[in-house]
Amino acid sequence: MSESPREYPDRREREDEMVQITLEIHTGATRFRVSARATSIQRAVSIAGARYPGCETKLVLPAESETFFVPYASGEAELTGVEVLEKIAG
Numbered sequence: 001m002s003e004s005p006r007e008y009p010d011r012r013e014r015e016d017e018m019v020q021i022t023l024e025i026h027t028g029a030t031r032f033r034v035s036a037r038a039t040s041i042q043r044a045v046s047i048a049g050a051r052y053p054g055c056e057t058k059l060v061l062p063a064e065s066e067t068f069f070v071p072y073a074s075g076e077a078e079l080t081g082v083e084v085l086e087k088i089a090g
Helices: 040-051
Strands: 017-027 030-038 056-059 069-073 076-086
Touching: 017 040, 030 040, 040 056, 040 076
Parallel strands: none
Antiparallel strands: 017 030, 017 056, 017 069, 030 076
């Protein structure tokens, strides 16, 4: 007799919501953060990687619990709010 899969009610698919996360991008001598909104964390990181090819992309933790889930917006994903953290003069 096989075990039935455990139910995780908190982890259900939420078609009416998206995630909003902060990503840190490192490109050469510049380090900056962007806010990303997408259907999943993986999708947000993927979009940032496509937007900034060849750059290192890191998820900033902890995520803001008050703004992690946001209402679903038209379109699948977007990057917003660029904040430059460090630019080394060269």
